[in-house]
Amino acid sequence: MRLVTRARLKSPWILHFDCGSCNGCDIEILAALTPKFDAERLGVVNIGDPKQADVIVVTGPANPRSARALRSLYEQTPDPKVVVAVGACAATGGVFRNCENVFGGVDKVIPVDVYVPGCAARPEQIIDGLLLALRKLKEKDGG
Amino acid sequence: MNETEQPVEVNTVIPFGPQHPVLPEPIQLRFTIHQDKVVGVVPNIGYIHRGIEKACELNDYKKNVSLCERVCGICNFMHAMAYCEAVEELTDTEVPDRAKYLRVVWSELSRLQSHLLWLGLFADSIGFESLFMHIWRDREIVLSLNEKTSGHRIHLSTCAIGGVNKDMDKGLISEYKSGMELLERRIRELAPVFYKDRSVKDRTVGKGVLPKKRAMLLGAVGPTARGSGIPQDMRRLGYEAYSNLDFEPVVHDEGDVHARLLVRLEEVFQSIRLIKECLEKMPEGPVMNKNRRFPNGATVVRIEQPRGELFYNVMGNGTKRLRRCRIRTPTLANIPALVDILVGYDVSDIAPIVMSVDPCISCTER
Amino acid sequence: MTAQRIVSDGGVFLEKVRELRERDARFITITVIDCGDRIEAVYHFDTGSELVNLRLEVPKEEGLPSITSVYSAAFVAENEVQDQYKIKVSGLSLDLKGRMLKSDAPVLAVSIPSALEGGTQPTGRKLGRCRESCPAMVNVPKYVRQIAAGDIEGAYNTILERAPFPAILGRVCFAACERGCRQYRDERPVRCRLLKRYAADSLVQLKQRRERAKPTGKRVAVVGGGPAGLTAAYYLGLLGHEVTVFEKRGVCGGAMLAYIPRFRLPQNVLDAEIAARIEEAGIRVEAREVESLENLFRQGFDAVFVAIGAQKGLKLMIEGEDSPGVYDVMEILSEINVYGRRPEVGKIVAVIGGGDGAVDAARVCRRLGAESVTVFYRRSREEMPASLDQVEAAMAEGVDFMCLASPVRIIPGKPLKVVFQKMQLAQEKDEKGRRKPVPLPGSEFTIEADTVIRAIGQRVDLPKGFNLEVDERGFVATKDKAGATSMKGVWAGGDAVVRPKSVIEGIKEGRAAASAIDKYLGGSGIPEPVVDESELVPRPHDASEILGIEPATPKCLEPTVRIKGFDEVEGGFERDDATREASRCWRCDWNE
Known part of the structure; x- marks a missing residue:
């Protein structure tokens, strides 16, 4: 395994973007990083900059305006990258599927590698999803 | 005076957001900057707009409870409660006394959760990461109580039209009591940091000042208004069991970021006290x-959310679908104030000032 | 809730708002209710002790007055109102022009989301809009997907489940599926019709043979060998019945044979496909005219399907209509198609009518050497029933169109003189919802023409001995969707019922009747294909992959070349093009 790949898997940097969720999943993502669940002990670092991120964590259903921002973030993130859709509404639109300004899950906008279910998804699930994402990242990186 | 000495009259426009390390949610503020000072702000929202108001008109009115709950994940219980109160009024449904007390307990729990979340994020926004971690560790006490109540950490889903759909047994009540004691002890330990610590005070005192007169005119609500010396608190309207409880709104007069910070911190203790009082007074x-009726007529419900006054205007027409469900959330009311207080401060102060009104974009845009 | 009611007087309203400001009231928000052409706005204020509501009712186009001059904080609520109700709030201090909540521009120029915005909300599963639009409910999404995956044979079989003539439909169908496609809005629908043609054309060599069911011993007579009749015969034959088609021409094809010009549907394609189906289903074709249905029953047939078509052209009902040089559209077309003659049409041709038949006739005349061909239609272009593709192709070939003109009389002679009258569209609508044309007084004009072709509609020429009930316009009356008639054991379909229609609609009726006839004969009807869960292939991971595919366009003959003969105008897809085109599908049937 290449050194870079190894470093990447040891400490994945995540970019969190909310494209229309109710906040429930967002605060659970932060909760997953803070002391009780502490994903940071696994080397996960939340970073605000797409250019340094390996994993994009997206919450909420996509709407036209956030989709544009999301696409741009996705394009700015360097390869290899994996996308984790957290929560029911990021997967399918969830309770918001009937809302006028929502066009469903984020996979309508960018390719999604891992879907984490739940409304809101629990921190344990989110960490599990991240680990799954790392496995995919390893594959993508040719490891 | 020769040309080179003339001040450069060029304004820079900085987009702040939608993706920004400080913001958990996307909002874009376009700042016009003149020599490192903010001279103009244009809010650009819509990244989270889902159209819940419209969806409320299309759904069965009973299903709206869970939809309204998801207007905002942080104060979800209060949204559900406000909607239920409105529908109860339109259908002449009487809520049992015990349910009223339980609603107060859970809405104060939401407030605790929300304020602790905010205190942590605020600490993060001024670069005080260890404080952020401490507070979020303590916040888990509240979430585990949520989990013990309904099996879910965030969305309680206990509020229903006509009361609540979960009761508390003696064991749970004593867990709530001990949980509150523990939380109070932990936060008391941390509180002096907010009052006295220099690194906190340097970033907050005298920043983002919102005078009382201005706050009233701009329609500021909640801690933003109370931080400017306005004793405005919807709980004093006496909805649910608040009329039987003893409390005074927390007010600070300075109107700066620090005052808003202290209002929230002190409200944490107030909420803990209210929960304990409720658990004592709760009738069997x-x-x-x-x-069994369909909502008919129109009503307005105003309740105090962690961020301020939540306004529901629900109109029914005697069928299972509503005619209109207008939701005005506190952050929407605070946006004019936010735009106002940013002007005149440095770029480096933007983050704490924006955080100081506790913007909940998910609420704002619905 | 107490509300002071103020109706639509901006001045008084603002005065009230100012009063509230004096009383140190806090502005809360605006609730707007949509009452059709008016809107009702309730302004909520909090005076500290009570809630004050001001109600303002204004017409929508007038919009609301802004109160930001009094309460600057109202700009958020007012921008929101502009966004949600598309009404103007005048005098806003910070006007975001209806772009606060909703997006100003679509995410991408063409995008799955933008198509979803206007559509109905997705619920459950899902036929796909293309399939829903198709009269015969051909499983369009499935065969498109199969073509994308390279499974041509599977695609062909998928089409056969619903419609027996893929190659013909792939050329002449009016392609409701393409109009149903979500991408039609962006003027780049998936070309389902051409994909169907591709599937059929690439299988010419491969003998398609579907298993016939065990013979049932029942005999069915089908009167008329057009699309509806052949479809019914095909499905009945597959179900094991012994089917005899009575076709007076001796050659099957009906309207497909007689009225569709060869440059749209080449003879060899037509013949090959019909022959294949006849062989596959074991159909016997008898070249004779049926005079009485009772006779058929007497000959031992258990059921009859009547699909005799509509071959009597409607008359214009004007003076001089019977002059030499005035033809019916069907005469001209069948002259060429069936008998292989080349009628003399002269240099100048006037076609009267606005349907596909009129356009076909005009295009045929160009090929017969007419230098000036004009189609006269009494309504405007929007109402013209001919399909847009055909009209465009005709225009490219030099056919002129003149709308809002109706003939008044024809003066015999050489050349003929036709007097037209200009029309205008009245406001009232006819039963089909089209605006009625009314004559414009004093606007008569005369043209000269060597040939006048009438193409204004057809009626059924029902033989006397059939004894079937007819409706007021002479079409066979039916009792249900399957086409049961007034006589027991007799079904009817195709152009002979209700109105002349397209090939695919004829196919639909033939299939429905076949199913009903089978049930009548003790069978269980045509088995409906069940939804196979394995059809649900995984979603594409990247929408942009699909969006990035450019639509394929088949080659067409140049207009100057094509008017020289009756060669097929439109080309088909090559293999790569077809796969690419099929991959462009958004898979609405399982994505929604």
Whole structure:
């Protein structure tokens, strides 16, 4: 395994973007990083900059305006990258599927590698999803 | 004066967001900057707009409870409660006394959760990461109580039209009591940091000042208004069991970021006290009255959310679908104030000032 | 809730708002209710002790007055109102022009989301809009997907489940599926019709043979060998019945044979496909005219399907209509198609009518050497029933169109003189919802023409001995969707019922009747294909992959070349093009 790949898997940097969720999943993502669940002990670092991120964590259903921002973030993130859709509404639109300004899950906008279910998804699930994402990242990186 | 000495009259426009390390949610503020000072702000929202108001008109009115709950994940219980109160008024449904107390307990729990979340994020925004971690560790006490109540950490989903759909047994009540004691002890330990610590005070005192007169005119609500010396608190309207409880709104007069910070910190203790008082006073009895009618007429419900006054205007027409469900959330009311207080401060102060009104974009845009 | 009611007087309203400001009231928000052409706005204020509501009712186009001059904080609520109700709030201090909540521009120029915005909300599963639009409910999404995956044979079989003539439909169908496609809005629908043609054309060599069911011993007579009749015969034959088609021409094809010009549907394609189906289903074709249905029953047939078509052209009902040089559209077309003659049409041709038949006739005349061909239609272009593709192709070939003109009389002679009258569209609508044309007084004009072709509609020429009930316009009356008639054991379909229609609609009726006839004969009807869960292939991971595919366009003959003969105008897809085109599908049937 290449050194870079190894470093990447040891400490994945995540970019969190909310494209229309109710906040429930967002605060659970932060909760997953803070002391009780502490994903940071696994080397996960939340970073605000797409250019340094390996994993994009997206919450909420996509709407036209956030989709544009999301696409741009996705394009700015360097390869290899994996996308984790957290929560029911990021997967399918969830309770918001009937809302006028929502066009469903984020996979309508960018390719999604891992879907984490739940409304809101629990921190344990989110960490599990991240680990799954790392496995995919390893594959993508040719490891 | 020769040309080179003339001040450069060029304004820079900085987009702040939608993706920004400080913001958990996307909002874009376009700042016009003149020599490192903010001279103009244009809010650009819509990244989270889902159209819940419209969806409320299309759904069965009973299903709206869970939809309204998801207007905002942080204060979800209060949204559900406000909607239920409105529908109860339109259908003449009486809520049992015990349910009223339980609603207060859970809405104060939401407030605790929300304020602690905010205190942590605020600490993060001024670069005080260890404080952020401490507070979020303590916040888990509240979330585990949520989990013990309904099996879910965030969305309680306990509020229903006609009361609440979960009761508390003695064991749970004593867990709530011990949980509150523990939380109070932990936060008391941390509180002096907010009052006295220099690194906190340097970033907050005298920043983002919102005078009382201005706050009233701009329609500021909640801690933003109370931080400017306005004793405005919707709980004093006496909805649910608040009329039987003893409390005074927390008010600070300075109107700066620090004052808003202290209002929230002190409200944490107030909420803990209110929960304990409720658990003591709570009567025995049923928690739910079934309602079999369709909502008819129009009503306005105003309740105090962690961020301020939440306004629901629900109109029914005697069918299972509503005619209109207008939701005005506190952050929407605070946006004019936010735009106002940013002007005149440095770029480096933007983050704490924006955070100081506790913007909840998910609420704002619905 | 107490509300002071103020109706639509901006001045008084603002005065009230100012009063509230004096009383140190806090502005809360605006609730707007949509009452059709008016809107009702309730302004909520909090005076500290009570809630004050001001109600303002204004017409929508007038919009609301802004109160930001009094309460600057109202700009958020007012921008929101502009966004949600598309009404103007005048005098806003910070006007975001209806772009606060909703997006100003679509995410991408063409995008799955933008198509979803206007559509109905997705619920459950899902036929796909293309399939829903198709009269015969051909499983369009499935065969498109199969073509994308390279499974041509599977695609062909998928089409056969619903419609027996893929190659013909792939050329002449009016392609409701393409109009149903979500991408039609962006003027780049998936070309389902051409994909169907591709599937059929690439299988010419491969003998398609579907298993016939065990013979049932029942005999069915089908009167008329057009699309509806052949479809019914095909499905009945597959179900094991012994089917005899009575076709007076001796050659099957009906309207497909007689009225569709060869440059749209080449003879060899037509013949090959019909022959294949006849062989596959074991159909016997008898070249004779049926005079009485009772006779058929007497000959031992258990059921009859009547699909005799509509071959009597409607008359214009004007003076001089019977002059030499005035033809019916069907005469001209069948002259060429069936008998292989080349009628003399002269240099100048006037076609009267606005349907596909009129356009076909005009295009045929160009090929017969007419230098000036004009189609006269009494309504405007929007109402013209001919399909847009055909009209465009005709225009490219030099056919002129003149709308809002109706003939008044024809003066015999050489050349003929036709007097037209200009028309205008009245406001009232006819039963089909089209605006009625009314004559414009004093606007008569005369043109000269060597040939006048009438193409204004057809009626059924029902033989006397059939004894079937007819409706007021002479079409066979039916009792249900399957086409049961007034006589027991007799079904009817195709152009002979209700109105002349397209090939695919004829196919639909033939299939429905076949199913009903089978049930009548003790069978269980045509088995409906069940939804196979394995059809649900995984979603594409990247929408942009699909969006990035450019639509394929088949080659067409140049207009100057094509008017020289009756060669097929439109080309088909090559293999790569077809796969690419099929991959462009958004898979609405399982994505929604």
